[in-house]
Amino acid sequence: MKHFAGTMLLSSAMGLMASGSAMAHEMDVSARLEHIKSMFDAKSIVEGPKVVDCTLSGGTETQCFSITLKNSLDHDEMGSWCPENIGDGDDKGGIWMRDGKSIDVDGAFIENLATFYDDPEWQLFDKETGKINVTDTKEACAAAAAIIVADEYNNYCVKCDPAYMDELTETTYVLPLVPVPLEGEPDDNQHGQRGVAFNGVVFDGSAPQDVILAAHTVAPLDDCGGHVNLHAGYHYHGANGCSPEEKVAEADAPMIGFAMDGYPILAKLTGDDAEDADLDACSGHTAKSIGYHYHGNSAEKNAILGCFHGESGCALHSADAVCKADELPAGPPPGQDGERPDGPPPGQERPEAAE
Numbered sequence: 001m002k003h004f005a006g007t008m009l010l011s012s013a014m015g016l017m018a019s020g021s022a023m024a025h026e027m028d029v030s031a032r033l034e035h036i037k038s039m040f041d042a043k044s045i046v047e048g049p050k051v052v053d054c055t056l057s058g059g060t061e062t063q064c065f066s067i068t069l070k071n072s073l074d075h076d077e078m079g080s081w082c083p084e085n086i087g088d089g090d091d092k093g094g095i096w097m098r099d100g101k102s103i104d105v106d107g108a109f110i111e112n113l114a115t116f117y118d119d120p121e122w123q124l125f126d127k128e129t130g131k132i133n134v135t136d137t138k139e140a141c142a143a144a145a146a147i148i149v150a151d152e153y154n155n156y157c158v159k160c161d162p163a164y165m166d167e168l169t170e171t172t173y174v175l176p177l178v179p180v181p182l183e184g185e186p187d188d189n190q191h192g193q194r195g196v197a198f199n200g201v202v203f204d205g206s207a208p209q210d211v212i213l214a215a216h217t218v219a220p221l222d223d224c225g226g227h228v229n230l231h232a233g234y235h236y237h238g239a240n241g242c243s244p245e246e247k248v249a250e251a252d253a254p255m256i257g258f259a260m261d262g263y264p265i266l267a268k269l270t271g272d273d274a275e276d277a278d279l280d281a282c283s284g285h286t287a288k289s290i291g292y293h294y295h296g297n298s299a300e301k302n303a304i305l306g307c308f309h310g311e312s313g314c315a316l317h318s319a320d321a322v323c324k325a326d327e328l329p330a331g332p333p334p335g336q337d338g339e340r341p342d343g344p345p346p347g348q349e350r351p352e353a354a355e
């Protein structure tokens with residue numbers, strides 16, 4: 001019954017703009033905020049949600065909900081990433097992606113990299129002891145995960161431990177209460193955040209694999225599709241079915257989070273459901289019950305969403321900052337999974353504008 005009511009609220013919020021009376025509008029909004037709050041892991045909510053004015057990426061001025069979130073996972077719920085020795089099994093490592101396929105990163109995978117990539121310069125381990133080069137300090141993580149990888153960290157398995165984060169990253173998401181479809185082509189820029197999971201973990205853009213591989217490094221994801229960089233903290237490059245789910249009545253999958261344009265992200269579809277869904281280039285489609293929504297891709301696609309169907313809101317570093325997504329810069333080229341060492345991607349606040 002609770003879930004049924006939730007769906008009704010979601011659809012009533014979708015129809016909110018058409019709603020006649022101001023009273024009904026206010027009740028709809030406060031019910032919508034309550035519903036949004038209930039979807040997130042309570043431990044992940046730092047502040048909000050509340051209603052704020054916002055300007056979306058396409059210039060639409062509207063009302064958004066603002067919620068400040070942090071990653072609510074315990075340390076042992078993240079990892080593992082890099083095996084220590086070529087004799088290690090896949091329980092000691094995470095996953096890597098190539099050509100749309102997910103590969104277990106175990107000791108044998110590291111041992112065989114030169115063959116795997118047909119490039120003899122791959123040599124991530126000590127030939128005598130089998131010990132694998134792993135970045136095991138904060139400094140090493142920073143140097144190996146930079147746009148230009150420091151020479152001494154060529155041929156490393158890049159592991160950034162969550163403990164290297166001095167403090168948990170808090171991000172304020174300002175997302176439209178009623179999503180606004182983009183006019184014309186969808187936005188397929190893959191840099192920057194795609195959305196957020198109900199445990200407060202970022203659904204991030206694509207990992208810059210070309211940069212990573214050029215330095216003969218791998219930056220494995222854990223089995224949940226996540227890893228750490230010092231800027232963003234722990235973030236997902238895939239929706240691998242680990243984050244909390246919210247049942248949605250009549251929907252084809254449970255909801256797992258919000259996209260930056262405010263549309264729901266639902267869990268990945270498999271088998272016949274995936275065939276029948278006929279998803280668009282953005283990994284989304286429209287259903288009678290909840291309207292347009294995405295189904296998040298798992299890590300092997302290296303793109304949780306193919307593109308944005310709607311105008312994006314903002315991910316800000318201050319709960320008081322105003323979302324003017326139309327004024328944000330186009331964003332820097334992606335760094336190696338430092339991903340945004342010099343500045344924020346579209347939809348994110350410029351550092352100098354931060355409080």
Ligand SMILES: [Zn+2]
Pocket residue numbers: 252253266277285287293294295
């Ligand atoms: Zn669907």
Ligand SMILES: [Zn+2]
Pocket residue numbers: 204207227228229235237337339
């Ligand atoms: Zn990453």
